[in-house]
Amino acid sequence: MKYLDEFRDPVAARTLVEAIRRTATRTWTIMEVCGGQTHSIIRNGIDQLLDGAVEFIHGPGCPVCVTPLEMIDRALEIAARDDVVFCSFGDMLRVPGSTRDLFGVRARGGDVRIVYSPLDATRIAADNPDKQVVFFGVGFETTAPANAMAVVHAERLGLTNFSMLVSHVLVPPAMRAILSSSTNRVQGFLAAGHVCSVMGTGEYGPLVDEFGVPIVVTGFEPLDLLEGVRQVVELLESGTPELRNAYPRAVSADGNVVAQQTLADVFAVTDRQWRGIGLIPKSGWTLSPRYAAFDAERRFGVGHLQVAESSLCHSGEVLQGLLKPNECPAFGTACTPRTPLGATMVSSEGACAAYYQFRRLAASSAPSAPAVSRAHA
Numbered sequence: 001m002k003y004l005d006e007f008r009d010p011v012a013a014r015t016l017v018e019a020i021r022r023t024a025t026r027t028w029t030i031m032e033v034c035g036g037q038t039h040s041i042i043r044n045g046i047d048q049l050l051d052g053a054v055e056f057i058h059g060p061g062c063p064v065c066v067t068p069l070e071m072i073d074r075a076l077e078i079a080a081r082d083d084v085v086f087c088s089f090g091d092m093l094r095v096p097g098s099t100r101d102l103f104g105v106r107a108r109g110g111d112v113r114i115v116y117s118p119l120d121a122t123r124i125a126a127d128n129p130d131k132q133v134v135f136f137g138v139g140f141e142t143t144a145p146a147n148a149m150a151v152v153h154a155e156r157l158g159l160t161n162f163s164m165l166v167s168h169v170l171v172p173p174a175m176r177a178i179l180s181s182s183t184n185r186v187q188g189f190l191a192a193g194h195v196c197s198v199m200g201t202g203e204y205g206p207l208v209d210e211f212g213v214p215i216v217v218t219g220f221e222p223l224d225l226l227e228g229v230r231q232v233v234e235l236l237e238s239g240t241p242e243l244r245n246a247y248p249r250a251v252s253a254d255g256n257v258v259a260q261q262t263l264a265d266v267f268a269v270t271d272r273q274w275r276g277i278g279l280i281p282k283s284g285w286t287l288s289p290r291y292a293a294f295d296a297e298r299r300f301g302v303g304h305l306q307v308a309e310s311s312l313c314h315s316g317e318v319l320q321g322l323l324k325p326n327e328c329p330a331f332g333t334a335c336t337p338r339t340p341l342g343a344t345m346v347s348s349e350g351a352c353a354a355y356y357q358f359r360r361l362a363a364s365s366a367p368s369a370p371a372v373s374r375a376h377a
């Protein structure tokens with residue numbers, strides 16, 4: 001497929017791998033902050049191809065994975081009500097709460113529906129005026145504009161029976177928290193291209209200046225990732241902290257200005273809990289005072305719910321890059337995609353799910369030079 005196959009060319013990939021290996025004089029530790037990039041790295045064996053030159057740390061780049069347990073339980077509490085139609089993207093339905101998941105609520109008679117756009121939820125609200133329709137708004141800056149537009153649309157239609165349970169999180173504050181940690185091992189970042197397509201690249205410059213780390217905005221195909229790694233390694237070897245955009249076909253410095261204006265109107269920055277990590281100041285969005293009437297957390301009075309994580313689940317260490325998924329004692333035994341202990345095993349973008357799906361079951365490295373997959377990314 002044009003504009004896709006050329007970014008999966010094995011010959012070009014081999015050239016980039018050789019360039020990275022020639023440049024690296026030591027093993028550099030690089031974190032990708034995107035679940036899609038994590039899956040592409042594991043699926044295409046990029047971490048194995050670069051073994052000895054680059055160690056990848058799989059950061060908190062999966063929005064489903066970092067949604068806190070108490071927010072899942074708030075969703076479950078709302079969804080179980082007889083007067084509620086609860087709408088969500090499909091990847092949230094199997095995320096375990098403290099005692100059950102949304103599929104379990106639906107099996108017990110709850111009206112839980114999978115939608116493909118938040119605007120589907122506003123349509124359901126318009127068609128069911130006798131029901132409270134709640135959309136579960138989860139994600140990074142990438143999905144936030146569509147969710148914001150759903151709230152604006154609901155206001156324009158006068159939908160008093162529509163609300164949104166908001167659990168949006170922001171990437172730069174999470175990167176700052178990682179870099180500020182006493183256990184930080186990250187020497188360079190691959191920034192998520194889809195986030196930057198919305199927000200631009202300006203938010204990353206202060207991180208480069210403050211912490212002296214290179215950040216390269218990168219796409220998701222094998223060649224995108226390898227080129228991003230090549231640039232990060234080049235900057236690390238030269239001791240040059242710099243922000244670069246290696247994904248110019250999708251990302252501009254300014255990003256999507258219209259989307260940013262809508263986000264600034266609908267949302268307000270707030271402190272946010274990250275599952276397995278804890279509270280990160282000013283790392284999330286909540287509905288702004290103008291749109292507070294659409295806040296499901298307030299409407300249903302579930303903001304008080306607080307729960308503790310399973311002691312068997314080490315997803316927090318995985319999300320911070322302190323542990324590889326297959327180094328967790330529960331990985332592949334007590335915790336599998338069919339019986340997940342944490343969201344990193346449930347989500348299609350979760351690091352644990354990636355390791356399980358692509359058979360990285362042993363803690364030691366697998367073969368040294370697999371071919372780059374051309375199947376999909």
